[in-house]
Amino acid sequence: MTENEKKAVLEYIDSHKDDIVDFLCDFISQKSINLGTPGTGEEGDAQKWVADRFGGMGFSRVDRWLPDENQDRPNVVGVIEGRGNGKALILQGHCDVVPVLDDERELWTYDPWKGTVKDGKLYGRGASDTKGGNTAMFWAAKSIIDCGIGLSGDLVVESVIGEESQEGETIGAAATVQRGYRAPFAIVSEPTNCEVHIESTGVFMFELTVPGKSTHFAARNQVLYPQRHGIDHGPSVGADAIAKATLFIDLFSRLEVQWNQRWQSPTLGGGGRPLAVDKEGVGLFNINISFINGGGYIASVPGACTLSGLVSYPSWVQAEDVICEMKKKILAVSGTDDWLLENPPVFRAPVVLWKPYRLPGEHEGVRVVSKAYQEVTNKTAIISGFRGSCDATFLNDLGVPAVTFGPGSLGFGVHGPNEYVPVEEVIRCAKVYAVTALTWCGSH
Ligand SMILES: [Zn+2]
Known part of the structure; x- marks a missing residue:
């Protein structure tokens, strides 16, 4: 030239x-x-x-x-x-x-x-x-x-x-x-x-289906609170899948922050250390819940709720490792809830993977x-x-x-x-x- x-x-x-x-x-x-x-x-x-x-x-x-x-x-x-x-x-x-x-x-x-x-x-x-x-x-x-x-x-x-x-x-x-x-x-x-x-980054799609048990909305009181002796209550009556899904919305937002704090990359920033000249923003990992799909009928306690979305991760981390950690933590959170302990959510990932x-x-x-x-x-x-x-x-x-x-x-x-x-x-x-x-x- x-x-x-x-x-x-x-x-x-x-x-x-x-x-x-x-x-x-x-x-x-x-x-x-x-x-x-x-x-x-x-x-x-x-x-x-x-x-x-x-x-x-x-x-x-x-x-x-x-x-x-x-x-x-x-x-x-x-x-x-x-x-x-x-x-x-x-x-x-x-x-x-x-x-x-x-x-x-x-x-x-x-x-x-x-x-x-x-x-x-x-x-x-x-x-x-x-x-x-x-x-x-x-x-x-x-x-x-x-x-x-x-x-x-x-x-x-x-x-x-x-x-x-x-x-x-x-x-x-x-x-x-x-x-x-x-x-x-x-x-x-x-x-x-x-x-x-x-x-x-690589990207994969995930789906988490949180099971509940639907029942008449007017029985919600029985689902949530102890009843007089002899009256059914709790999971034997119903379980609110949307309310339980909020545990995992919270989990994902905390995981997203933790991953970004745990890892650093000289190329992509992250680790709370943005490159001063890099205009594309900080953050290596994203967990984006793109859809929340729950409930089936206006007069029912929701019987299921599915969270689906995308995770992005840096090139030097394996998708399998990210997925493995998500699985473990979903299980750990499930262990804090009697209903979910017995009825664990179903996690599918990667539904689609972009390398x-x-x-x-x-x-x-x-x-x-x-x-x-x-x-x-x-x-x-x-x-x-x-x-x-x-x-x-x-x-x-x-x-x-x-x-x-x-x-x-x-x-x-x-x-x-x-x-x-x-x-x-x-x-x-x-x-x-x-x-x-x-x-x-x-x-x-
Ligand atoms: Zn595009």
Whole structure:
């Protein structure tokens, strides 16, 4: 990469800021909703839109294929073919977005399906997760093409499906590798606050079913309090499963704090010792109770209550160890209650497991992307870890070393109302992707 080439792409991206914003707004209006379970992604139209845009950008070739013939859910790849003697780079982002829940729709200040810029923030579903990052990747490639710069290695830009539904492992990210798109380094566009995330947490889903015994609500008094001699009371009459479930809600919130106090990581913070420069927040572990499902009838003491949710854990802890500790403590808490001692709750984990990824900090790709960040911003890149799980796991698993680096943050309304991405971060990431590509692939 020459200084002139670098200058050319940086100026190109700056001078196309309005076009990049328009592109992202248009991309957001291409609804690509994924309800979150396999087979529910509706990415077809949006991916056709992406392929059409790629077609007009001047890629050497555009590949759009159906990894599953029975679903209109194509992956799309645009390749700038290198002229030889260079390394390939993959820039990958997922095109599917989570739905806007009916009861959250009114919490949105702007239409979630139409990008709106206000005070430097671009609002819309997918702005951070991950259409902002994808837009930056597409425009990084376009800047190189339009500036007439020839690359030595291939630059491979991928728009994949199924990330939100754990299908990255099958028909999404993994399918691109199976189709032959390999490289010694890849960047995934998840929102990292423009930090270079060399590892992620792992995530698993759990379910805890707390048994109760339903009875007429008017008999609640008998369930709870001693009665005159000869009148039944206590568990022989009924047991309130929702009340008993609160013991485990409390247990999980205490475990979450204890785990974060017990463990420390130089990459992910935690241990009450946040890295001063790490904007993604403290905390290695999360126990998020996502659903509480209890009771069956308005006039009954609830007969069962199920807590289900997600646990995230750092890459250097085994999911089995975390699950084993949860089991032991659930049993210990059950031992404090006569009913639960006799009728222990049923714990299922992992119901689903998303594995973490971890790339050594000394990997050359980490060095190159960090240096590109430094060159674009005059600031030192922050090396940290991603607190969710994402497609980088599947790329790493299949031998494509990958990091995540992208605009926006999981805290900017992602998977909630008023999702946004700072426009400046989209532009900054487009520049970092472009300079990374010029350095990594080589130019001539
Ligand atoms: Zn997401």
